[in-house]
Amino acid sequence: xxxxxxxxxxxKPENIVYKKTDLMVDRPLSYCPGCGHGxxxxxxxxxxxxxxIQGDTIGVSPVGCSxxxxxxxxxxxLGAAHGRAPALATAIKRLWPHRFVFTYQGDGDLAxxxxxxxxxxxxxxxxxxxxxxxxxxxxxxxxxMAPTTLPGMRSSTSPYGRDVLTMGYPLKxxxxxxxxxxxxxxxxxxxxxxxxxxxxxxxxxxxFDIQKEKKGVGWIEVVSNCNSGWKMTPVQxxxxxxxxxxxxxxxxxxxxxxxxxxxAK
Amino acid sequence: MAKIKGDIVINTxxxxxxxxxxxxxxxxxxxxxxxxxxxxxxxxxxxxxxxxGCTNCAIVCPDGVITxxxxxxxxx
Numbered sequence: 001x002x003x004x005x006x007x008x009x010x011x012k013p014e015n016i017v018y019k020k021t022d023l024m025v026d027r028p029l030s031y032c033p034g035c036g037h038g039x040x041x042x043x044x045x046x047x048x049x050x051x052x053i054q055g056d057t058i059g060v061s062p063v064g065c066s067x068x069x070x071x072x073x074x075x076x077x078l079g080a081a082h083g084r085a086p087a088l089a090t091a092i093k094r095l096w097p098h099r100f101v102f103t104y105q106g107d108g109d110l111a112x113x114x115x116x117x118x119x120x121x122x123x124x125x126x127x128x129x130x131x132x133x134x135x136x137x138x139x140x141x142x143x144x145m146a147p148t149t150l151p152g153m154r155s156s157t158s159p160y161g162r163d164v165l166t167m168g169y170p171l172k173x174x175x176x177x178x179x180x181x182x183x184x185x186x187x188x189x190x191x192x193x194x195x196x197x198x199x200x201x202x203x204x205x206x207x208f209d210i211q212k213e214k215k216g217v218g219w220i221e222v223v224s225n226c227n228s229g230w231k232m233t234p235v236q237x238x239x240x241x242x243x244x245x246x247x248x249x250x251x252x253x254x255x256x257x258x259x260x261x262x263x264a265k
Numbered sequence: 266m267a268k269i270k271g272d273i274v275i276n277t278x279x280x281x282x283x284x285x286x287x288x289x290x291x292x293x294x295x296x297x298x299x300x301x302x303x304x305x306x307x308x309x310x311x312x313x314x315x316x317x318g319c320t321n322c323a324i325v326c327p328d329g330v331i332t333x334x335x336x337x338x339x340x341x
Contacts, residue, residue, distance in 0.1 A: 005311045007334075010272040010318075015336045017271075018320040020329035029328055033306065034283030038327030194289050194321035227283075234283040 021045045023054055023074045030068055034234020036224030037066050039191040040133060043201045044104070045073060051208060057100040058092050060085040062109035065140045066133065069104055083114025086121035089128045100211055102129040107148040108138045111173045115147075118173070125182025125216040129207040132173065132219065135226035136245060143229035147171040150248055155229070170248065174221040178255040184216035186255035190223045192238040196251070203253075215258070223249050270338040271318020273311060276330040280308035286322035286331065295322060 023045035031037045048054050054075050061069040063082040070077035080088040085103035093101045110118050110132050121128070137155055138144040145155040145162060148170050152161040162170075178186040185207055189200040200222060207218025223245050227237035253261055273294070280302065287295050292315035297307045309322075309331075318335025 003311065005314050007270070007272040007314075010270055010334045010336045010338070011274065012334070012336075015272075015334040016332060017318055017335045018323040018331075018333040020332070024329060028279055031327065033281035033327075034285050035327055038329065039325060042329045192285070192325070194324045197324045234285055235288060238285065238288075 021049050023049050025072050025074050027072070029072055031065060032226075032228045034225065034227050034237065035065070036135070036191050036222065037133065039197060040104075040131065040200070040222055040224070041066075041069065041072055043191065043197060044102075044131065044204055045075075047201060047204045047208060048075065048100075050205070053100050053208075056098070057102070058096065060089045060092070060101070060103040062103070062105040062114075064106035064109050064138075066104055066106060067140075083109050083112070084117050085109065085114065086126070086128070086130065087117045089130075090121055090124070090126045093126055093128050097127075100129070100208055101127075102131060102208075104131045105133070106139070107132070107134045107136065107146050107173075108140075111147045111171050115171075115173075119177065119180070121182075122177040122217045122219070123180045123182045125184075127211050127214045127216065129204070129211055129218045130220070131204070132221045133224050134173075134221055134249065135224045135229070136170075137226050137229040139226040139229045143226070143231075148173070150244060153244070172249070174219065174249075174254060177217070177219055178260060181258075182216050183219055183255060184210050184258050185253075186217075186219045187253045188221040188223060188249060188251050190241070190246075190251055192225065192241060221249075223251065267337050267339050269317055270336060271316040272334045273316055273318075273322065274332045274334070275309050275311070276332075277308040277310070278302050278304075279328050279330040280306060281328055282306035282308055283327065284309075285325050285327065289321045289325045291319065291321065292316065 144157040191197040225237035296312040323331040
């Protein structure tokens, strides 16, 4: 279709202020429309491009929706067994101490089957970056209840809402690992608005800088939507996330430079 | 008077029609098309000339389909 409002006098290569980074492989992402994974992938690659470390970075992809992350990110990647990404990242970092190593995990991978690996890697203070995408549900397998599902939240295995008496309470992994001495920088961000996406980029940059200084784990939780699992449109899902997820998972830094931040309440 | 003007180019074949960019744009530049692309998604398109090249839409686009241009334009 012919574009009505094209401005050829502005549309010149020297005027480009933003384009998709070349470190994203030029192929369609396998994620649902509006999924935060795509945004986090791109932001992560922008950070790596800015730091010019694409040849020195090794990523570990999880099991879950982002299991195919190595198809989209144009850097060295390894696929870990379900939940074992921090263990694999530990091995990589110890064998290649000068490489930048990160894991990219969802809540089903990191907070459920991989809880032990995650906590021990954080407690050992491995010099890795952990990016944790929390959408409160098992997105890939059909929207089942995850450890991070909110109380009262409906999922395909809790159709009447999560009943904390029989199904237990949600697990706040980020607050949990912030208590451990091995973590240096722990933060919770989101990517559903431009401002939040910019803050997430800064947080990822900071976590990679910490790796350079060998100070411990840099941990970034990204509260994300799962519009397919939540049975909403992407815009509704973002609104629902603001209204329900953020009161339980408040955004912001939790631990900076190895010190817990006191939250005024 | 010099004015900052922007323009966006949307890769309509890659757009999945999630509409996240529409809420992100402060000037209402983007709307969904009536037509669909080859995957069957309504795609985002530019509907007015108000773009300032702020890059908000491109930053929140999960599929990275938006390229943003910005230039200083001198007007009478």
